[in-house]
Amino acid sequence: MSTLAVVGGRVLRPDMTVERADVLIDQESGTIEAVGDPDEVPDGDEHLDAGGGLVIPGLVNAHCHVAMTLFRGNADDKPLDAWLQEDIWPVEAELQAGDVVAGARLGVAEMIKSGTTAFGDMYFFMEEVAEIVAEAGVRGALGRGCITAGKDDEQAHADFEEGLAFAEEYNGAAEGRIRTIFMPHSLTTVDQSFFEEYVPRAREAGLPIHFHANETEQEVEPIVAEHGQRPLAYADDLDLLAEDTFVAHGVHVDAAEIDLLAERGTAVAHCPASNMKLASGMAPVQAMLDAGVTVGIGTDGAGSNNDLDMFDEMRDAAMLGKLAADDASAVAAPTVIEMATQGSAAALGFDSGRITEGANADLAVVDTDALHLTPEHDLVSHLAYAARGSDVRHTVCDGTVLMADRELLTIDEEQAKREAEERAEALFERAGV
Amino acid sequence: MSTLAVVGGRVLRPDMTVERADVLIDQESGTIEAVGDPDEVPDGDEHLDAGGGLVIPGLVNAHCHVAMTLFRGNADDKPLDAWLQEDIWPVEAELQAGDVVAGARLGVAEMIKSGTTAFGDMYFFMEEVAEIVAEAGVRGALGRGCITAGKDDEQAHADFEEGLAFAEEYNGAAEGRIRTIFMPHSLTTVDQSFFEEYVPRAREAGLPIHFHANETEQEVEPIVAEHGQRPLAYADDLDLLAEDTFVAHGVHVDAAEIDLLAERGTAVAHCPASNMKLASGMAPVQAMLDAGVTVGIGTDGAGSNNDLDMFDEMRDAAMLGKLAADDASAVAAPTVIEMATQGSAAALGFDSGRITEGANADLAVVDTDALHLTPEHDLVSHLAYAARGSDVRHTVCDGTVLMADRELLTIDEEQAKREAEERAEALFERAGV
Numbered sequence: 001m002s003t004l005a006v007v008g009g010r011v012l013r014p015d016m017t018v019e020r021a022d023v024l025i026d027q028e029s030g031t032i033e034a035v036g037d038p039d040e041v042p043d044g045d046e047h048l049d050a051g052g053g054l055v056i057p058g059l060v061n062a063h064c065h066v067a068m069t070l071f072r073g074n075a076d077d078k079p080l081d082a083w084l085q086e087d088i089w090p091v092e093a094e095l096q097a098g099d100v101v102a103g104a105r106l107g108v109a110e111m112i113k114s115g116t117t118a119f120g121d122m123y124f125f126m127e128e129v130a131e132i133v134a135e136a137g138v139r140g141a142l143g144r145g146c147i148t149a150g151k152d153d154e155q156a157h158a159d160f161e162e163g164l165a166f167a168e169e170y171n172g173a174a175e176g177r178i179r180t181i182f183m184p185h186s187l188t189t190v191d192q193s194f195f196e197e198y199v200p201r202a203r204e205a206g207l208p209i210h211f212h213a214n215e216t217e218q219e220v221e222p223i224v225a226e227h228g229q230r231p232l233a234y235a236d237d238l239d240l241l242a243e244d245t246f247v248a249h250g251v252h253v254d255a256a257e258i259d260l261l262a263e264r265g266t267a268v269a270h271c272p273a274s275n276m277k278l279a280s281g282m283a284p285v286q287a288m289l290d291a292g293v294t295v296g297i298g299t300d301g302a303g304s305n306n307d308l309d310m311f312d313e314m315r316d317a318a319m320l321g322k323l324a325a326d327d328a329s330a331v332a333a334p335t336v337i338e339m340a341t342q343g344s345a346a347a348l349g350f351d352s353g354r355i356t357e358g359a360n361a362d363l364a365v366v367d368t369d370a371l372h373l374t375p376e377h378d379l380v381s382h383l384a385y386a387a388r389g390s391d392v393r394h395t396v397c398d399g400t401v402l403m404a405d406r407e408l409l410t411i412d413e414e415q416a417k418r419e420a421e422e423r424a425e426a427l428f429e430r431a432g433v
Numbered sequence: 434m435s436t437l438a439v440v441g442g443r444v445l446r447p448d449m450t451v452e453r454a455d456v457l458i459d460q461e462s463g464t465i466e467a468v469g470d471p472d473e474v475p476d477g478d479e480h481l482d483a484g485g486g487l488v489i490p491g492l493v494n495a496h497c498h499v500a501m502t503l504f505r506g507n508a509d510d511k512p513l514d515a516w517l518q519e520d521i522w523p524v525e526a527e528l529q530a531g532d533v534v535a536g537a538r539l540g541v542a543e544m545i546k547s548g549t550t551a552f553g554d555m556y557f558f559m560e561e562v563a564e565i566v567a568e569a570g571v572r573g574a575l576g577r578g579c580i581t582a583g584k585d586d587e588q589a590h591a592d593f594e595e596g597l598a599f600a601e602e603y604n605g606a607a608e609g610r611i612r613t614i615f616m617p618h619s620l621t622t623v624d625q626s627f628f629e630e631y632v633p634r635a636r637e638a639g640l641p642i643h644f645h646a647n648e649t650e651q652e653v654e655p656i657v658a659e660h661g662q663r664p665l666a667y668a669d670d671l672d673l674l675a676e677d678t679f680v681a682h683g684v685h686v687d688a689a690e691i692d693l694l695a696e697r698g699t700a701v702a703h704c705p706a707s708n709m710k711l712a713s714g715m716a717p718v719q720a721m722l723d724a725g726v727t728v729g730i731g732t733d734g735a736g737s738n739n740d741l742d743m744f745d746e747m748r749d750a751a752m753l754g755k756l757a758a759d760d761a762s763a764v765a766a767p768t769v770i771e772m773a774t775q776g777s778a779a780a781l782g783f784d785s786g787r788i789t790e791g792a793n794a795d796l797a798v799v800d801t802d803a804l805h806l807t808p809e810h811d812l813v814s815h816l817a818y819a820a821r822g823s824d825v826r827h828t829v830c831d832g833t834v835l836m837a838d839r840e841l842l843t844i845d846e847e848q849a850k851r852e853a854e855e856r857a858e859a860l861f862e863r864a865g866v
Contacts, residue, residue: 072807073814077755077765110804276752277818279761306818307805315745316752319709322510328712332510371543372740372822374505374850375857381506385710385739389805390823417807424808 002027009050014354016334025361030398050365058117058362059310060344063248063269063298067103070424071303080278091431100125102423104132109411114309114389115364117397122183134174141348143183148191186212195238208244215249232257241266246347251281267294267347272316274300282324296344309389333384361399435460442483447787449767458794463831483798491550491795492743493777496681496702496731500536503857504736513711524864533558535856537565542844547742547822548797550830555616567607574781576616581624619645628671641677648682665690674699679780684714700727700780705749707733715757729777742822766817794832
């Protein structure tokens with residue numbers, strides 16, 4: 001049995017206190033064996049030197065479309081509907097498996113470099129995304145985004161069957177680092193009859209469910225018009241809300257919907273940068289937290305962000321949460337860190353996001369010796385407001401070092417960039433946009 | 434006469450196009466002598482290798498309190514009034530010149546590292562800030578923040594006299610890299626009689642004017658109650674608005690006030706991160722731009738940000754501007770880059786912010802070979818949405834290289850961090866907070 005000791009650092013504990021401590025990892029189980037005073041934690045077979053930096057739980061990106069890194073910067077400054085219809089869907093229609101391999105590898109590399117060790121992902125060619133998760137050593141909560149809009153009945157059924165089949169086949173893959181989720185795309189892009197047919201099948205198969213909900217005002221209105229109820233009440237009637245369900249966005253939710261989320265134990269993946277960039281609106285994050293809703297943080301795809309840096313996202317969540325609440329004390333620094341670690345991990349169903357005995361050994365070491373992190377009044381504040389992904393020095397997932405001294409150990413960074421550049425060029429040429 | 438050639442890069446031109454070009458700098462005048470095709474631009478005595486990166490104008494931080502880096506992370510998540518009264522003013526009362534030296538050096542180092550070459554600064558001990566500007570090689574538009582609130586008549590007069598004296602003495606210092614500005618703190622913290630006494634004196638002395646305006650809703654109400662008019666109409670009656678005036682924030686401005694700003698030629702330093710973090714509100718940036726108002730971008734002090742990275746700020750400005758306009762096409766990528774370069778430079782009165790013949794040779798080279806900047810669909814988009822301060826490789830101001838390959842050449846980085854840490858500790862101990 002081999003052990004890894006993360007030494008010489010200060011550790012962010014689950015209660016958001018920071019203490020000088022070492023972390024002993026059992027690499028076979030990929031879990032944390034001990035955390036504590038350097039004199040008391042047993043020595044490991046191997047060492048990872050934190051160099052006085054801050055050891056934090058690996059950040060968890062609760063909602064992503066990772067292969068969309070290929071779309072980064074291609075079409076900005078457009079509202080959601082026009083952007084999807086003019087710039088995204090025509091290109092996605094030309095997507096090939098190799099594009100998703102390249103986009104996912106690029107995105108996962110970017111996440112490891114910025115301290116993210118797990119992500120939730122909804123896209124196509126999910127076998128390829130699973131392949132990259134396996135290769136890169138991160139965790140993924142993966143599901144095919146199933147959609148009926150724009151499809152005939154046969155195509156739609158094929159899509160949903162594929163979504164279920166992927167989820168049943170890949171659950172527990174990559175030595176347990178992959179969890180699978182049934183992911184109908186959204187309440188407006190999936191016909192009611194498909195929810196009625198497939199949600200019971202997903203529940204029977206024991207699959208968690210994830211979908212986009214209440215992202216824009218324009219998405220709420222047609223549901224109210226057609227079904228006579230708010231989106232989440234409609235979702236609840238379809239048995240879409242439960243403890244192993246999480247929704248993306250939750251921007252335009254009213255008080256009754258917030259209560260419904262809390263009652264059902266349904267988590268929300270908050271995507272502040274995407275919500276701002278697409279002018280979707282401000283999610284009432286503090287109100288959701290106050291009601292007892294579990295809220296995680298996600299970057300959404302790189303097309304609407306445009307990076308996958310969870311440090312940016314924590315900062316954005318704090319900033320936007322205050323504006324939404326009209327209260328500078330709302331969504332405070334410790335809160336956004338909890339959201340991006342424990343909150344997101346709970347949404348995805350991973351026992352990660354906490355540096356504590358028995359939890360998954362997923363962590364990142366942040367170099368705190370930087371001008372923008374000086375003086376050190378409060379490291380929790382610095383994490384939320386001043387640190388950035390480039391301050392991450394080492395990244396560990398499942399007890400394995402994925403990045404040491406900013407060098408990626410499981411992905412060839414130069415090749416990932418080159419391949420993504422080439423695939424993007426060919427893809428956009430095929431799509432003629 | 435010595436020349437510096439910035440070679441091997443792609444240059445962001447004032448019209449937001451990018452072309453493969455070299456930049457020849459006349460170091461004596463500190464201006465750009467030629468920009469163009471590498472085969473046509475004459476060779477320089479010395480070379481700075483852009484390594485295929487993007488050569489951009491040095492970013493201009495239009496509104497800062499640079500020495501407040503000492504407050505970074507000390508008190509977060511509080512509304513403006515409580516934060517100022519409980520956490521900032523009691524500590525500022527204990528400030529010594531050496532604290533401002535340390536805080537300014539730290540902040541200027543942070544700015545150079547993130548590609549900022551000029552800043553506007555309102556604070557105390559401005560001689561010390563000027564000393565750091567001179568030493569570091571950046572540009573500063575500096576003014577003492579003059580305030581009557583909490584002072585008796587004699588103290589207030591002394592403060593304003595000092596503000597005028599500083600402005601008259603230091604204008605053109607540091608080989609012209611320092612411009613001075615008369616800076617009454619804000620419309621609510623300065624008595625009307627002081628505006629009546631000192632604004633004419635500042636105008637007579639030919640000094641530009643800068644003050645905080647319309648930052649919070651709570652600040653607008655008492656002005657309307659006391660003077661029967663909106664803040665900027667009140668300011669206009671006091672002769673506070675003019676072409677060489679710029680206001681900070683401008684969050685709560687109505688349509689008539691926007692027109693007034695446009696008419697008078699008064700610029701706005703937009704501070705999106707600070708406005709979000711203090712839950713002050715959303716400035717109507719697109720509406721101001723549409724009306725013809727010059728809008729720059731500032732970080733505000735590190736206490737309410739918490740970094741001085743203008744890349745963060747451009748991203749925030751785009752994101753928040755869209756939300757404020759309820760329009761994803763508002764405040765687009767090229768717009769925020771123009772704001773952070775040409776807009777801010779115009780507000781501060783520097784002929785910087787444009788890479789073009791005759792302009793100040795203030796520029797930064799951004800390393801574009803990064804995962805989060807791949808693929809290269811659009812470098813302007815990447816600058817606004819995905820690049821960060823840590824991607825800056827070289828920084829040049831006034832024709833002098835201030836950072837090469839991320840190494841600061843005019844400031845000892847380790848010493849700056851150590852000194853700031855020590856001064857902050859002693860300062861907060863004195864203040865007993």
